[in-house]
Amino acid sequence: MLLVEKVDKVYPNGAEALENVSLRVNAGEIVAVVGGSGCGKSTLLRLIAGLDRPTHGRIRLDTETIEAPHPAVGLVFQEPRLLPWLTVAQNIGFGLSDRANQERDDLVREVLQRVGLVDCASNWPRELSGGQAQRVAIARALAPRPKVLLLDEPFSALDAFTRASLQEHVLDLWNAFRPTLLLVTHDVEEAAFLADRVLVMRPRPGRFVAEIDLGLARPRERYGPEVEATKRRILGALDRSLRLHPKGEELAPAAAI
Amino acid sequence: MVTMTAIETSHLAEEKSAVTTRSEAPSRRLSGRFLLGFVLPVLLALIWEAAVRFGFAQGRLMPPPSRIFATLYDLAITGELFRHIAVTTARVAAGFVVGVLAATLIGALAGASRLARDLVDPTLQGLRAVPSIAWVPLFILWFGIFEQSKIILIAVGCFFPVYLGMLGAILSVDRKVVEVGRIFRLSTFGLVFRILLPAILPTYVVSLRAGLGLGWMFVVAAEFMGASEGLGYLLVDGQQLGKPDQILAAILTFAVLGKLTDGLLAAASAPFLTWQDTFAPRN
Numbered sequence: 001m002l003l004v005e006k007v008d009k010v011y012p013n014g015a016e017a018l019e020n021v022s023l024r025v026n027a028g029e030i031v032a033v034v035g036g037s038g039c040g041k042s043t044l045l046r047l048i049a050g051l052d053r054p055t056h057g058r059i060r061l062d063t064e065t066i067e068a069p070h071p072a073v074g075l076v077f078q079e080p081r082l083l084p085w086l087t088v089a090q091n092i093g094f095g096l097s098d099r100a101n102q103e104r105d106d107l108v109r110e111v112l113q114r115v116g117l118v119d120c121a122s123n124w125p126r127e128l129s130g131g132q133a134q135r136v137a138i139a140r141a142l143a144p145r146p147k148v149l150l151l152d153e154p155f156s157a158l159d160a161f162t163r164a165s166l167q168e169h170v171l172d173l174w175n176a177f178r179p180t181l182l183l184v185t186h187d188v189e190e191a192a193f194l195a196d197r198v199l200v201m202r203p204r205p206g207r208f209v210a211e212i213d214l215g216l217a218r219p220r221e222r223y224g225p226e227v228e229a230t231k232r233r234i235l236g237a238l239d240r241s242l243r244l245h246p247k248g249e250e251l252a253p254a255a256a257i
Numbered sequence: 258m259v260t261m262t263a264i265e266t267s268h269l270a271e272e273k274s275a276v277t278t279r280s281e282a283p284s285r286r287l288s289g290r291f292l293l294g295f296v297l298p299v300l301l302a303l304i305w306e307a308a309v310r311f312g313f314a315q316g317r318l319m320p321p322p323s324r325i326f327a328t329l330y331d332l333a334i335t336g337e338l339f340r341h342i343a344v345t346t347a348r349v350a351a352g353f354v355v356g357v358l359a360a361t362l363i364g365a366l367a368g369a370s371r372l373a374r375d376l377v378d379p380t381l382q383g384l385r386a387v388p389s390i391a392w393v394p395l396f397i398l399w400f401g402i403f404e405q406s407k408i409i410l411i412a413v414g415c416f417f418p419v420y421l422g423m424l425g426a427i428l429s430v431d432r433k434v435v436e437v438g439r440i441f442r443l444s445t446f447g448l449v450f451r452i453l454l455p456a457i458l459p460t461y462v463v464s465l466r467a468g469l470g471l472g473w474m475f476v477v478a479a480e481f482m483g484a485s486e487g488l489g490y491l492l493v494d495g496q497q498l499g500k501p502d503q504i505l506a507a508i509l510t511f512a513v514l515g516k517l518t519d520g521l522l523a524a525a526s527a528p529f530l531t532w533q534d535t536f537a538p539r540n
Contacts, residue, residue, distance in 0.1 A: 051436060069442050081437050085455040085532040094451075095441035126534035144441075 001026055002148055002180055007057035009043055016205035017043040023199065029049040030174065030181040032195035033235060034188060040206020041184040045150045047076040050180065062147060074141035075150045079157065080133035082125040087119040092139045107143050109145070114173055115139045131162035131248060135169065151183040155190065164222065167193055191231040193222055200237045313319055321500040325509065328502040342510060345476055345487040352411025353472045357465065359412070360419035368427025385417045390478050397482055407479035414475035415468040422464020426457035459533060462526040473515045
């Protein structure tokens, strides 16, 4: 279980990125965090990944407190961030350098098969399409079999077709390995299609303002009525959150405009 | 011929990818491009030769290619040429190694630590603004007129491009790539060897080549300050004894050596850089 407990994050320049954020994600659950850009979604993931430290509060994975990157937590960035001097297979095996060669090769081969890129194993990253590169990035994060996989708007730079196929792909991988998935996105459809639970975030400072339990079975029909209805629920929650005035704004005299 | 085809077909069948078929045509094109590079110098040499032959130029101060090659040949059969080449190449090599080692170390230090950078970079940038030939009189006073002063001068020449390249490369390593290393919990050692070194390698190689080029430039200056051997000595000797063919022979040798060593350096680094996503078409 992943626990975020009353976390504040204030950047050195004084910007309040997160305020009193708490979150609980059960093992094997898929949770999507939605919100506009700059609402602190990525900050939250960086804290959970151990790349940054919270100013207050703490983050726990089962019994451990996360203060630095943890072997059981994988992160897929918004861009693939493949190392251009390593082949696809070497990139995927990058986080496995502590394993024996044989074990590493096996893990890499298995995950390569899962993402359907066996033929590209010895290619350079520059030879991949955007979708393939992001698949390699997901495979790299999954290869060490993390308990928690964090996805930071992983498909936002891809076209709609590629995005849809990669979402299916992530579900396949989740079915195979059952990691806890925490997905940050600004794509409401993505959240409705993938998640068990959706959390809506508001910026300045970043905080959760709504939680929606989707209660939908899988597999889901992307354009079916249930997903459509869920999208409207999420959009409604986002809309309400926009009307919720942040602290102090009520005092602004609207008539003066 | 039959065996050739057999080998080729079996090879193709083995690979059964487009790779082999793709690489055949470009290699022919590459040798064509290689030959293209000779067109201009050969043409100029022929015109020059003809001009002297047919009396349009007298060729005393501008000896025709045939005379230059004759001089080169004479120097070569006596073994003198190779002695000069060996001496000069050894000086460049020694200066290059010293300069590159110092530049790499100090550059890496300045790149890794802000304190070190604030401490040494302003001074080095100031020294860089001094034309390096200006050190010659001082080096002679300090280190004498023999090998030591020459090698130090060449080392100074090689130092700056490599230092700048190293420092710039380290400072421009993408934070995003470093974060990938952090996510996978690399140690400092791992971060340096698996992320930083490969990331800076392309820029570093370019700076090495620039440094080597300056090394060849500075060896001439170094040998001008008094040498009894070396290609620079051939130049001075040619000037003092009025032998322009010897000067041009030495210049020609410099051109060949410079191009050759640069090519060697580039070829030695090429296997490590095949991953680069560059503008230039590759084969």
